[in-house]
Amino acid sequence: MAYCADHNRVINFAAGPAKLPEEVLLTAQRDMLNYSGLGVSVMELSHRSAEFGKIMNKVEQDFRDLLDIPDNYKVLFLPGGGTGQFSAVPMNLLNGGTADYVVTGSWSAKALKEGQKYGKVTEVYKKPASYTGIPTHDTWNLNPEAKYLYYCNNETVHGVEFQQTPYTLPNVPLVCDSSSNMLSRPIDVAKHGLIYAGAQKNMGCAGVTAVIVREDLVGTSIPECPIILDYKTQVGMNSLYNTPPVYSIYIMGLVFEWVKKQGGVQVMEERSIKKSGLLYDIIDNSDNFYCCPVDASTRSRMNVTYRIGGPNGNEELEKKFVDEAKKQGMISLKGHRSVGGIRASLYNATTIEETMKLAEFMTEFKEKYFSLM
Numbered sequence: 311m312a313y314c315a316d317h318n319r320v321i322n323f324a325a326g327p328a329k330l331p332e333e334v335l336l337t338a339q340r341d342m343l344n345y346s347g348l349g350v351s352v353m354e355l356s357h358r359s360a361e362f363g364k365i366m367n368k369v370e371q372d373f374r375d376l377l378d379i380p381d382n383y384k385v386l387f388l389p390g391g392g393t394g395q396f397s398a399v400p401m402n403l404l405n406g407g408t409a410d411y412v413v414t415g416s417w418s419a420k421a422l423k424e425g426q427k428y429g430k431v432t433e434v435y436k437k438p439a440s441y442t443g444i445p446t447h448d449t450w451n452l453n454p455e456a457k458y459l460y461y462c463n464n465e466t467v468h469g470v471e472f473q474q475t476p477y478t479l480p481n482v483p484l485v486c487d488s489s490s491n492m493l494s495r496p497i498d499v500a501k502h503g504l505i506y507a508g509a510q511k512n513m514g515c516a517g518v519t520a521v522i523v524r525e526d527l528v529g530t531s532i533p534e535c536p537i538i539l540d541y542k543t544q545v546g547m548n549s550l551y552n553t554p555p556v557y558s559i560y561i562m563g564l565v566f567e568w569v570k571k572q573g574g575v576q577v578m579e580e581r582s583i584k585k586s587g588l589l590y591d592i593i594d595n596s597d598n599f600y601c602c603p604v605d606a607s608t609r610s611r612m613n614v615t616y617r618i619g620g621p622n623g624n625e626e627l628e629k630k631f632v633d634e635a636k637k638q639g640m641i642s643l644k645g646h647r648s649v650g651g652i653r654a655s656l657y658n659a660t661t662i663e664e665t666m667k668l669a670e671f672m673t674e675f676k677e678k679y680f681s682l683m
């Protein structure tokens with residue numbers, strides 16, 4: 311069957327939906343009209359068919375292999391995005407109790423706000439003036455009665471990332487939103503009660519959210535919990551209570567195969583350290599032309615955020631940067647509208663060579679415009 315790559319693709323630094331490995335897109339293109347000799351696209355395949363069952367089982371097994379998920383954890387593939395889990399987590403785990411939230415940026419802040427609809431949900435420290443780091447855990451006010459301690463592993467907007475699993479009190483399970491750094495570094499599943507991640511950054515296309523949940527936390531939802539977000543129902547139905555996002559699950563499976571082929575999560579981590587290091591080095595040696603507001607110890611490997619022309623940014627220079635980068639085939643470098651500046655997202659599909667191209671551009675841009683700072 312004929313299929314071809316479009317060699318005019320640009321370098322996409324978007325925060326999500328984000329770049330997918332070209333190999334994945336080419337396989338999807340090849341399979342588009344006729345998946346595995348069945349004469350139909352995966353989009354046209356019944357979610358109850360044996361063929362889709364095979365896809366689903368392989369996707370789960372590859373995910374388990376990649377993250378070394380222990381047997382006492384269930385894996386779900388659910389609709390509703392990361393935002394769906396902001397509600398699903400408290401509706402399934404809170405049940406009239408309290409929970410603690412570590413708020414390190416806008417996504418955990420949103421999760422906290424949603425959680426507050428369902429019970430007494432509190433921040434473990436006072437909201438900082440800006441999200442530029444993570445206070446050390448000895449300053450956290452932890453409740454030993456909490457049903458869970460919630461954190462966002464990587465804050466996509468602010469570029470703040472946990473470098474290790476946070477501390478929690480005994481018997482208080484950790485709940486982790488790993489939407490924007492899943493599969494970019496190992497994660498110790500056994501230290502968590504629940505981990506979830508939307509697919510559209512490091513795992514595929516939008517539409518599906520992977521949830522890893524410890525068995526003993528399944529089955530405690532409130533009666534008002536919508537049935538599609540009820541972990542017990544979905545565990546019982548193997549994520550097939552209703553029609554699942556079949557195509558997004560299939561794409562996620564292709565991404566899992568690709569990560570395995572590259573050498574797994576460890577290799578993804580090595581590459582992520584290299585890629586983010588290239589940009590942070592330039593930032594730190596730019597005489598404040600580029601300024602990253604995030605504490606060096608919590609800087610994200612996935613979303614490198616910075617201002618241009620001093621710590622408060624020069625919007626004119628930042629606009630020039632985005633425009634000139636685009637002319638050189640590098641897109642989606644504008645920071646999130648709530649924080650401004652620049653954000654370069656370096657998910658697994660972004661290559662070292664592509665990151666080097668951005669690094670070279672940053673060096674040239676600085677030489678050209680340093681005097682305008």
Ligand code: PMP
Pocket residue numbers: 326390391392393394417462464465466467487488489490508
């Ligand atoms: N958590 C994080 C860390 C995110 O980056 C996002 C989306 N960018 C979300 C949650 C929300 O995900 P969704 O848009 O899939 O609801």
